[in-house]
Amino acid sequence: MRQIQGAPGARVLAFGGYQPANVVTNEHLAKTMDTSDEWIRSRVGIVERRIAGPEESEVDLAVQAGGKALAASGLSASDIDLVIVATCTLETQIPNAASRVAHRLGIDAPGAFDVNAACAGFCYALSAAADAIRGGSATHVLVVAAEKLSQWVDWTDRTTAVIFGDGAGAAVVGPSDTPGIGPVAWGSVGEKADAIKVKDRNSFLQQEGQAVFRWATTALHPVARRACERAGVRPEDLAAFVPHQANLRIIEAIARKLGAEKAVIAKDIVLSGNTSAASIPLALSRMIERGEVPSGGLALLLGFGAGLTYAGQVIEIP
Amino acid sequence: MALTEQEILAGLGKIINEITGIPAAEVTPEKSFVDDLDIDSLSMVEIAVAAQDEFGVEIPDDQLKNLKTVKDVINFIQS
Numbered sequence: 001m002r003q004i005q006g007a008p009g010a011r012v013l014a015f016g017g018y019q020p021a022n023v024v025t026n027e028h029l030a031k032t033m034d035t036s037d038e039w040i041r042s043r044v045g046i047v048e049r050r051i052a053g054p055e056e057s058e059v060d061l062a063v064q065a066g067g068k069a070l071a072a073s074g075l076s077a078s079d080i081d082l083v084i085v086a087t088c089t090l091e092t093q094i095p096n097a098a099s100r101v102a103h104r105l106g107i108d109a110p111g112a113f114d115v116n117a118a119c120a121g122f123c124y125a126l127s128a129a130a131d132a133i134r135g136g137s138a139t140h141v142l143v144v145a146a147e148k149l150s151q152w153v154d155w156t157d158r159t160t161a162v163i164f165g166d167g168a169g170a171a172v173v174g175p176s177d178t179p180g181i182g183p184v185a186w187g188s189v190g191e192k193a194d195a196i197k198v199k200d201r202n203s204f205l206q207q208e209g210q211a212v213f214r215w216a217t218t219a220l221h222p223v224a225r226r227a228c229e230r231a232g233v234r235p236e237d238l239a240a241f242v243p244h245q246a247n248l249r250i251i252e253a254i255a256r257k258l259g260a261e262k263a264v265i266a267k268d269i270v271l272s273g274n275t276s277a278a279s280i281p282l283a284l285s286r287m288i289e290r291g292e293v294p295s296g297g298l299a300l301l302l303g304f305g306a307g308l309t310y311a312g313q314v315i316e317i318p
Numbered sequence: 319m320a321l322t323e324q325e326i327l328a329g330l331g332k333i334i335n336e337i338t339g340i341p342a343a344e345v346t347p348e349k350s351f352v353d354d355l356d357i358d359s360l361s362m363v364e365i366a367v368a369a370q371d372e373f374g375v376e377i378p379d380d381q382l383k384n385l386k387t388v389k390d391v392i393n394f395i396q397s
Contacts, residue, residue: 043358043360210359210360210379211379213363214367214379217363217364249360
């Protein structure tokens with residue numbers, strides 16, 4: 001038997017993002033539940049979010065974002081030999097989303113698997129993509145994070161209904177002579193598994209808000225620092241910090257403790273809501289589109305959420 | 319090493335200022351977090367965590383909800 005080697009490194013060639021057209025404002029939510037625009041803005045930081053209708057599935061969202069990333073990369077569908085979809089909100093599990101997304105994008109016979117690490121899913125999937133390229137398992141990988149949280153949310157529960165949104169973000173990953181995706185820093189806290197969960201097939205998403213807030217604002221900045229360390233960079237070197245868009249106050253608390261003074265901090269949640277795994281690639285794709293971050297600069301990605309799971313890595317911005 | 323009320327109050331003032339922007343001078347024992355200082359439960363969690371680092375006393379979430387005034391927190395830390 002023999003082993004093969006892949007490329008010395010991997011990098012993100014392009015990002016793409018997509019959210020449904022339907023905008024749901026705080027005022028709209030305040031009509032059907034006991035909440036207010038002011039409460040939502042101060043507590044979570046969200047002004048509006050996007051919600052998909054019944055005709056748009058999480059796979060549809062993935063196809064849109066994946067197609068945009070593919071187009072931006074300059075590659076064609078035939079160049080992709082692995083598709084990974086990060087999602088925890090599939091309506092059905094069988095068949096997986098990746099095979100369907102690949103087929104609809106005209107990608108012929110790639111490897112195809114889904115990753116479920118909730119809001120850390122994109123960082124986990126990106127790490128797997130980079131390892132596949134360096135290990136010789138793939139040459140070009142399409143990583144898509146797609147979530148339709150609206151189909152898992154109790155729309156009468158003001159503690160969750162105001163937070164979540166639908167969307168997808170994607171990255172095309174390719175080989176590189178120099179490191180473009182740093183080593184991942186990941187982990188999990190299984191003893192807190194009950195903090196964010198869907199109990200059974202007939203239940204909705206529920207979370208212990210205060211416990212999750214405490215965990216997120218204390219346990220994650222050391223992970224962020226570890227991801228920087230493993231990539232051989234300092235927080236001061238970062239041009240961007242893109243944490244999972246869970247809650248604006250969590251984002252600000254982690255950013256404050258990380259001390260990445262020169263980094264632009266992603267705050268996409270304000271107009272997008274919390275889109276679980278999609279939030280990181282969605283935020284970064286927009287920051288790039290709007291010219292807010294320099295190509296070639298370093299971005300720290302940090303996903304965290306249900307599991308509880310977390311993963312982060314430094315990448316070079318395409 | 320027992321801390322005096324003044325020492326704890328000064329420490330809390332600094333913490334609350336860092337987390338909420340409220341001037342430390344406004345943090346006085348009789349003030350209520352919610353009604354007087356306009357500090358919500360999420361900020362209380364951040365304050366509790368910072369207080370744990372500063373004073374070495376853990377304030378779990380289920381105890382936190384009973385601490386309504388600055389004095390309540392000072393008493394909790396001293397006990």
